[in-house]
Amino acid sequence: MASGNLSPRQKMINLMYLVFIAMLAMNMSKEVLSAFGFMNEKLADNNITATIKNSEILANLSTKASEQPEKYSSLFGVAQKVDQLSKDFDSYLESKKVLFLEEQEDKKNYEAMDQSVIVDEHFFKNNQLTTEGQEFLDYINGYRDSIIQLLNPNSPLVASIKKRFDTSDQPIADALKPQPWLNNRYEGFPLISTVTNLTSMQTDIKTTQSDVFGSLLGGQLESDVSLTNYEAIVVADKTAFFQGEKFTGKIYLGKKDPTLKADVVEIGGRALPESSIQAGQVLLDFPAGNVGEHDIKGKFVFTENGKPVEIPITSSYAVIPKPNSAVISADKMNVVYMGVANPMTISIPGIPDNLVTASANGLRRSTGSGKYIMTPSGGREVSIKVSGKLPNGQMVSSSQNFRVKQIPSPQGTIRKQSGHVKMPKASLEKSTVGTELPDFDFDLNLSTTGFTLKVPGQGAVVVRGSRMDAAAKKAIAKAKRGDVVTIFDIKSSLVGNSGYKIKNASPVSVEIQ
Template sequence: MASGKLSPRQKMINLMYLIFIAMIAMQMSKEVLSAFGYMNEKLTDNNITTTAKNSATLDNLATKASEQPEKYASLYETAKKVDGLSKTFSDYLESKKALFLEGQEDLKNYEAMDKNDFINEHFFNGDKYTPEGQEFLDNVNNYRTSIVSLIGEKNPLAANINKRFDTSDQDTEDGKQPWLKNRYEGFPLISTVTNLTSMQMDIKTTQSEIFGTLLGGQLESDVSMSNYRTILIPEKSAFFQGENFKGKIVLGRYDSSLKPEQVVVNGNEIKTIEDGGAVLNFPAGAVGEREIKGKFVFMENGKPVEIPISSTYAVIPKPNSAVISADKMNVVYRGVPNPMTISIPGVPDNLVSASGAGLSKAGGTGKYIMTPSTGNEVKISVTGKLPDGTSVSSSQSFRIKDIPSPNGTIRKQFGYVKMPSSSLENSTVGAELPDFDFDLKLNTTGFTIKVPGQGAVVVRGDRMDSSAQKAIAKAKRGDVIIIFDIKSSLIGNSSYKIKDASAVSIEIQ
């Protein structure tokens, strides 16, 4: 700070000046750490909002696929694959965040999240990557290539997705640097967590863009004139003997500007036209399938153009019982929402009521959710009001079963597995229900591992801790290690107690 001989007073002043500069630097560093934390909070909130939006869009596609499978079934299948890939990758990133934040007493104290040792050791081994580092890089690359492969390289979104999840070497002042080192080596904990949350936001954005493109492309096709068709829209799906048929015949979509010159149905000219549709009102006829034939006549370039009408409707006798079916099977399972369809043929959904312990109305016509609790059986009662004002009621009982015991897994394999001890030390212990009708996700909360000649080690979580790794390291080739007492919880319903998973045997190679 100065040369030459200094007085004790000047030396003290200089020392205080250095301390002051250091304190400013520390304060700035703390402010930056807090800024990362606040940014992470905002990104997390945005992720929640976008997830809800994507879920609603996917539900909308599912509804459209069930209503118009020719148009939307293939789009829905693509959307489900995108959703599955995105959820798997986002859950993987969430598990990394949980691992990195483990041991942090206060998750809001961002100023204390300035260390980088754990992340450096987790991802890097000198100039090379650890298995976890390579796994992280592979997950990013696999998501990018899988999504682009799914939508096609020629899709306008492909370029943005490739750029959004680009892991190529990065340009720096010192030349090229590997992407993983450039983004994660030497950075404080909170910046890494924020980086992972930002990547989750990129996943949600990618989903939203693809869902929007799928729907937008089909809607653009829908408004094309080449897609106009005659469509019969009855007032209800079936009619009772003796009733009049009520409904409309429209061209493709409702359009009040469509004014036909003439509409003929079953030999009779229809005079009443509403919103581009011919309003029908005639005796439904006898029980069975009835035909509606005729034509729409429009004037085009001064000449009449005929569009044929050809459709059918069903006339059914009055029902005396309800139709109740479990969408999955003839039983309902405790701990999961069981989708059910409840209806009475010929009776509108708004005139049908159903009740039972654990039964609640879901979105969609005739859709319910059964969430059974105690007992071995549940009874569902259904009542409906017929068009003539009379009521019809029925009931049915369903057996209640518990979720079966899952299979314990190691690296997604169950039963008897062979692998080196080094691989076992870094493997994940899981629990799966391979033959269960519901797609349930289980989270491993703990297990016990027994190495021949060593005492049993109880582990919390789904990965080997240091004690387990030390025991595994003493195993010899040919030794059979057993993992048992595998405990798990049901994601989405942690209150339900899942039975212990079956044991896994590992022969050391």
């Protein structure tokens, strides 16, 4: 069963029959029965799809036959006969499946379909075929022979259809003579395997229809019938143009030919793999390369009249930086801050980063493509100038002004709370005075360097650092419940840049509880 040049389909069928024989020699596995049931479901689903596809092809051929009867009416007539023969045979097989499953209460309980009696009694009696068994063989042989009669005797489909519906006696290992096909394929097999076998034969019918329709249509049906399959193909001299340039290119009237396949296709001196050369087209798949303009050069190689014919390939394309975010700017918000490192991204579309130059007071390159750091040193405005070199050698330049602003006044806090805070005076004595910049775009660390504390009825106490000293604690100890202690004139410095002067923070008040 495994010898000879068998098709993948025939190998699968042979393997299925080996499984059948093995099941007879041992206690039938319920899981195997279920597996055949699931296989039957999948085949049935595929048959539905194939039926729809074949119907669409037949309808399409009918339309073409009405448009050009001299060319297509005879082909449509053959297709109709094939369609009717296939429907009749398919209906007959479906009726057999209905008959065999008639007594099964649950058509999905495949594990219960392990008996073979109903099929054996229907097809065989006293080692002979029943009337129904002979009818079954006649249907298969009649369908096969009728389809072949409709085909050209030299058609390659003839051999495959004969093999697909072969009912000749089957050789058996260690047997003196071959076994009749019907006995070999159906006698003694579980019911679910027989149903699956019938569904598989229905699949063969759909495949035969598709093969015959494809043979009749040839693969050039649409191209032969209508000019609507022609396309106006615009070929630009290059795939990217800059503002101010003239568009140059050509328009061709072309038609895709799905039967045309090149022998060899070379791009950049390298032959493309066979998988890339498909009917009517060549698939290109290679790295786009760096930003800039690139050439595509190569050739098609065909064989015509025994001689190679080369068709050159010449084109080009441009690579521009890949966008990874939208460019959105508020025209009045071009601002950089003193005392901090302002990160910036500077680029020119279509120009690689190494050909872009940016300059301004306090501007320096950072890590990453197009990344810069701006640290303004003073003034009210700074201008950033940018220039770049296009692939054609032309220089482009631009500039952008940014306002320079000071870091806003911080907000004073006590125990990280701002505004009006309530706490016992014992807690206040242990608290830390801090500063923060709420809603500021930069994550800056501020260090409190001093503050002034005022308790009602007492003089103000100036404190160095961020925590209460002895004088402050003494003043707090004299505060009464309900008194509001004010902490103001809060001074701080910028961690990492102590030379920059931060404005005093807003005061914070503490109500003694």
